[in-house]
Amino acid sequence: MISDFRDSPPFPRASARTLADGQLRVNLRRATKTIREKRDRLAAETQDFEQLRAAAAAIKDDALRRLDALLEELEANVTAAGGHVHFARDAAEANRIVVGLVRETGARKVVKVKSMTTVEIRLNEALAAAGVEATETDLAELIVQLGEDLPSHIVVPAIHRNRSEIRSIFLEHMGEHGLAAPSGLSNEPAALASAARAHLRERFLHARVAISGANFAIAESGALVVVESEGNGRMCLTLPETLISVVGIEKVIPRFSDLEVFFQLLARSATGERMSPYTSIWSGVTPGDGPSQFHLVLLDNGRSAALADRVGRQALRCIRCAACLNVCPVYERVGGHAYGSVYPGPIGAVIAPQLTGVATDEVAAALPFASTLCGACFDVCPVRIDIPRLLVHLRARSVEHKREKGPSLEGLSMAAAGVVLSSPRRLAWTERVGGRLAAALFPGGKVRCLPGPLGRWTTARDAPVPARESFREWWRTEHVRSRPDGDVAEEATTPAVQAGGVSGGRGAGLGLGHLVAALLPVSPKARGARRRGPRGVPPLPDVPSSGRAAVLEAVNGALCAAPMEHVPITRTYRGVGETNLATPLELFVQRVAEYRAEVSWVAPDAVAAAVTEVLARHGSRKVVVPRDLPEGWMPSGHELVVQPDTGSLSTLELDQFDSAVTGCAVAIADTGTIVLDGGPTQGRRALSLVTDHLVVVVLAGQVVAGLPDAIARLSPRAAQTWISGPSATVDIELSRVEGVHGPRRLNMILVGGDRDSGWPSSVERRTPDLDVPGE
Numbered sequence: 001m002i003s004d005f006r007d008s009p010p011f012p013r014a015s016a017r018t019l020a021d022g023q024l025r026v027n028l029r030r031a032t033k034t035i036r037e038k039r040d041r042l043a044a045e046t047q048d049f050e051q052l053r054a055a056a057a058a059i060k061d062d063a064l065r066r067l068d069a070l071l072e073e074l075e076a077n078v079t080a081a082g083g084h085v086h087f088a089r090d091a092a093e094a095n096r097i098v099v100g101l102v103r104e105t106g107a108r109k110v111v112k113v114k115s116m117t118t119v120e121i122r123l124n125e126a127l128a129a130a131g132v133e134a135t136e137t138d139l140a141e142l143i144v145q146l147g148e149d150l151p152s153h154i155v156v157p158a159i160h161r162n163r164s165e166i167r168s169i170f171l172e173h174m175g176e177h178g179l180a181a182p183s184g185l186s187n188e189p190a191a192l193a194s195a196a197r198a199h200l201r202e203r204f205l206h207a208r209v210a211i212s213g214a215n216f217a218i219a220e221s222g223a224l225v226v227v228e229s230e231g232n233g234r235m236c237l238t239l240p241e242t243l244i245s246v247v248g249i250e251k252v253i254p255r256f257s258d259l260e261v262f263f264q265l266l267a268r269s270a271t272g273e274r275m276s277p278y279t280s281i282w283s284g285v286t287p288g289d290g291p292s293q294f295h296l297v298l299l300d301n302g303r304s305a306a307l308a309d310r311v312g313r314q315a316l317r318c319i320r321c322a323a324c325l326n327v328c329p330v331y332e333r334v335g336g337h338a339y340g341s342v343y344p345g346p347i348g349a350v351i352a353p354q355l356t357g358v359a360t361d362e363v364a365a366a367l368p369f370a371s372t373l374c375g376a377c378f379d380v381c382p383v384r385i386d387i388p389r390l391l392v393h394l395r396a397r398s399v400e401h402k403r404e405k406g407p408s409l410e411g412l413s414m415a416a417a418g419v420v421l422s423s424p425r426r427l428a429w430t431e432r433v434g435g436r437l438a439a440a441l442f443p444g445g446k447v448r449c450l451p452g453p454l455g456r457w458t459t460a461r462d463a464p465v466p467a468r469e470s471f472r473e474w475w476r477t478e479h480v481r482s483r484p485d486g487d488v489a490e491e492a493t494t495p496a497v498q499a500g501g502v503s504g505g506r507g508a509g510l511g512l513g514h515l516v517a518a519l520l521p522v523s524p525k526a527r528g529a530r531r532r533g534p535r536g537v538p539p540l541p542d543v544p545s546s547g548r549a550a551v552l553e554a555v556n557g558a559l560c561a562a563p564m565e566h567v568p569i570t571r572t573y574r575g576v577g578e579t580n581l582a583t584p585l586e587l588f589v590q591r592v593a594e595y596r597a598e599v600s601w602v603a604p605d606a607v608a609a610a611v612t613e614v615l616a617r618h619g620s621r622k623v624v625v626p627r628d629l630p631e632g633w634m635p636s637g638h639e640l641v642v643q644p645d646t647g648s649l650s651t652l653e654l655d656q657f658d659s660a661v662t663g664c665a666v667a668i669a670d671t672g673t674i675v676l677d678g679g680p681t682q683g684r685r686a687l688s689l690v691t692d693h694l695v696v697v698v699l700a701g702q703v704v705a706g707l708p709d710a711i712a713r714l715s716p717r718a719a720q721t722w723i724s725g726p727s728a729t730v731d732i733e734l735s736r737v738e739g740v741h742g743p744r745r746l747n748m749i750l751v752g753g754d755r756d757s758g759w760p761s762s763v764e765r766r767t768p769d770l771d772v773p774g775e
């Protein structure tokens with residue numbers, strides 16, 4: 001069940017193969033077009049989207065500028081919260097750490113949250129070699145794993161598969177690794193998602209160890225953030241005894257308040273949603289709530305080397321939204337597998353070469369050329385990574401490394417061009433002779449076939465034949481009459497060209513020396529000087545034996561070799577209380593309804609009746625509630641069993657309940673999101689996760705306008721669950737399916753406020769039926 005990109009050919013060969021797959025192009029075109037349109041609509045809805053992009057870029061640059069200090073701050077806060085921090089220099093060290101931690105638990109199976117970082121280090125392969133079975137729990141990753149396939153997109157890894165292909169994979173392979181798919185399984189997305197839910201449910205409920213990545217790691221609190229849609233992330237982060245998170249060092253951000261920026265950008269850019277259904281935030285270990293052991297593995301694996309590149313390091317801002325993939329004309333036609341890297345598309349073309357090295361990896365060296373440089377990727381990037389500039393920068397490095405290896409046709413061609421272009425006389429002679437020769441060889445006016453290696457230019461395109469009369473000749477004939485022979489006075493070569501060793505004289509002169517220099521490989525001494533950088537800048541330190549010391553010294557060395565200037569963070573986006581939203585309660589109701597959740601807006605004295613009515617309508621018989629749920633919210637009924645949770649109920653016991661009822665800490669009108677932070681009326685995280693049906697009571701005073709207002713009310717160190725509608729997935733042909741692994745149904749009971757002042761016409765208004773059957 002393990003595949004990786006090690007045998008992938010370079011992009012030119014790989015893309016030629018995928019271009020021949022017509023069904024792949026259909027799947028990609030439909031998916032990327034859909035996500036693009038949703039993203040554009042949601043970005044346009046946010047009036048300060050560009051200000052948010054600028055702030056996000058500045059926050060990430062500020063974090064990179066002092067990354068060594070922030071890593072130590074993160075380590076201290078994770079440790080203070082009861083967690084354990086490990087540093088890994090490379091993939092091999094990270095895998096040894098994780099395998100060792102799993103072995104200590106005695107577990108032979110682990111469940112995994114979708115993580116590009118663990119795919120990057122080939123963790124599943126390392127676990128398998130140690131006799132540990134890793135199960136991917138994200139629906140798309142499960143499809144990829146069961147099909148012994150490779151991910152082709154950062155956000156929707158199975159974007160290249162259609163529903164019929166997914167059905168075949170489930171029928172053929174699910175039974176080999178657990179509960180088999182139903183024999184009569186249809187290819188409807190809801191049926192396929194239901195089969196995945198049933199297949200994984202037992203794994204979730206019995207898992208002892210889970211492995212995750214993280215979207216962000218917050219230095220000031222030691223908290224990690226995972227954003228997901230299906231609820232599989234919550235299952236892995238909440239239910240097992242041990243949680244291991246493998247996180248790239250570039251994921252660190254300074255403050256909890258910075259999330260007010262990234263949360264407004266990430267989901268909009270990734271899937272065209274205001275917020276993903278689930279966001280989990282935790283710091284270390286919370287007694288009685290979640291795993292009892294937490295390990296954070298901070299991974300370098302080439303990131304410190306990228307940090308030392310003044311141009312290339314902006315790629316470390318990436319928040320893995322994949323917006324650049326969805327607008328890239330190259331990706332849309334060839335798919336992710338053609339890139340031969342876990343990170344595909346435009347961002348992969350700049351990240352992969354920096355992590356693996358253009359000098360040592362043939363596949364990575366080709367990636368910077370897998371682009372038209374159209375610039376669409378920069379236009380949509382939420383953290384303003386100038387990908388076209390990085391691609392040109394990496395192309396230059398790739399060419400430089402080719403030159404170091406020895407003479408090449410490309411080097412000869414460029415050197416010859418330099419000789420010709422450095423002299424007006426040589427250029428004029430070449431244009432005159434070349435135009436006449438081309439006209440004689442290609443009388444049809446098109447260059448359709450060139451010989452030898454030059455034929456690569458004409459296999460897929462026609463080129464016009466150079467004009468018989470060059471521009472210089474035309475200009476001389478039409479405009480220059482000052483000299484008796486009609487010639488143009490030769491221009492002096494620029495100092496830059498002269499410095500390069502090319503003379504502007506009549507003969508070849510030093511131009512031949514320039515040509516010879518271009519063909520000769522760079523000496524080891526020159527290569528060493530180039531790596532050391534500008535004079536006076538110390539080289540990167542040798543890596544000592546300690547993983548922690550090695551990573552921190554590598555980061556510090558990178559910042560010493562290429563210092564970053566202080567980056568002012570301009571927060572001109574709308575902050576706390578800066579919204580023109582006059583009716584947050586009404587907008588909250590409308591947004592919640594857009595997620596297909598049900599909303600009831602009731603008076604304070606009607607909460608219990610409203611909760612009871614909702615439970616009866618959904619056929620609930622067993623209900624679990626926090627032990628401090630107010631009496632005025634408590635449902636009742638003749639056949640209804642209500643169980644307060646004292647913390648003693650096991651995961652398997654919680655799974656026997658039909659519904660759960662909780663309160664919340666804050667609700668966000670702009671996104672229709674509720675946040676639970678373990679405070680009064682909320683209970684532990686598993687309570688709102690395991691049952692099929694969740695009812696949340698929201699007080700009118702808890703509803704705030706926007707994300708900054710919510711962040712300001714929350715504690716940076718509290719374990720939090722952000723919920724935006726029922727769990728959902730769009731991994732099967734982008735068809736939305738609710739209720740994948742978390743609760744399938746979500747009810748909101750909004751209490752108080754002036755509900756008669758303007759109930760949204762698009763939302764069904766529910767008033768609790770006080771005559772509930774069974775009372």
